[in-house]
Amino acid sequence: MRKLAHMAAFVVSGVGVTSGMALADPLPSWNDTDAKTRIISFVEAVTDPASEDYVTPADRIATFDNDGTLWAEQPVYFQLIFAVDQVAKLAEQDPSILTSDALRAAAAGDYEALAATGKEGLIEVLAASHTEVSLYQFQQDVAAWLAEARHPKTGLRYDEMTYQPMLELLRYLRDEGFATYIVSGGGIQFMRVFAEDAYGIPPQQVIGSSITSTYEVVDGVPVIMKGAELFFNDDKAGKPIGIMHHIGKQPILAGGNSDGDFEMLEFSTSGEGARLGLYVHHTDAEREWAYDREGHIGVLNRGLDEGPDRGWLIVDMAQDWSKVFANTKAE
Incomplete structure (x- = not known):
């Protein structure tokens, strides 16, 4: 699988220019709205040793849903x-x-x-x-x-249906000492195939649903065989459980797009210190799809109703993103 060549174009944007000059924009595909301001302010607060909200690098944990948050999820997963x-x-x-x-x-x-x-x-x-x-x-x-395989609407490979603003956010967080994880209801072994190339997230930092497996020796070769029974459902309340099982630390930032991510955001933003929860709200019918409360996938009700009062950031895709897909052919 090819490496993330399309990320190279903006890696330099995270590098500071010479002393006395302004730093390059860490999130160039985010419009200059409140969403971008809040994200940058949060990152600066938790990474500045002089800040009362400073968090040591070992505790800078960020978790993200995959479907509908890092890549598209329509017409079906x-x-x-x-x-x-x-x-x-x-x-x-x-x-x-x-x-x-x-x-x-x-x-x-x-x-x-x-x-x-x-x-x-x-x-x-x-x-x-x-x-x-x-x-x-x-x-x-x-x-x-x-x-x-190619997506029926865009003609892109499915691993090209990633969101450019979220790729920038992942890179920005890692540049600032965060460890980034995928925490998704999708299959853990399915996502581990492409996560590193697509997002820069290595397999050991992918958490997902799983089925039972067995260890067997076939013709003298040890193999892991995939079974047929559900072992762990990494959705809703399962997400905080999966986080503590795999990571062992509470995140300080969590991102999702549906009510299946609610408990992960609730868990990650509870407790003392600076914390950030964000929802990607699919509002862009022209460049992507517009959906939230109704539908067969990515339903967002509780997050819209309760998120703002909990201080969570609702990212409006149409208003907050100047670009949607990493591959410009999709727009």
Whole structure:
């Protein structure tokens, strides 16, 4: 998988210029609105040793949801698109696997018919594409899919559907001594395939949902085999649990985009000291999609209702971002 060449263009923007001159803009794709001001003020406060809000580098933990926060999530979660594509590929090799309405709908790429099969049908499709395979083979399958598949609206690779302003925020935080983590309801092994190339976040700093696995020795080679049962659901209240299980420290910054992230923001912004919670609000129907309270994905109700009173930052994509996707062809 290719490295993040598109990030190189703005890395220099985080480097200070000669003494006595103004520093370059750390968030060039953010408009000069309150959102940008609040983010920069927060980072400056927690990284300045003279500030009463100073936080030592070891405790500068920032966690972010993935779907809808770091990359797009429409028309459906990209991991589900991968699963549907995998079922179609498997069916070409062996049509006998199509033993249910859900699998037949997936093989045909009929998302409406698949949705009609309900949660059980979605689980069946995910199981057919994600389980009873070695972890190595699964990761190879994901990498191959990312290299070949294209988004139906933009024509971009799915790992090019990342948000430029959020890439800048991740880089800015790391430049200022933060450790950045993904904490997502998506599959942990799915995200670990692309997280480092896409976001600069290494696999060990990716937290997600997982299924059971087993250790086996096949032809003398130790392998991890992916099972079929849910092991951990990293969504809603599961996110703080996952954070403490994997990181062992409370974040001081957390970002999400839906009510599935509410508990992570609530947990991260509780307690003493400077803390920041932010929601990416999808308000840009022209450059991306506009959605929040209604819909099948990325629903945001409680966050909009309670977030402002809790001091959380609601990032208005249409107003606060001068650019949406890292790859300009998408706009």
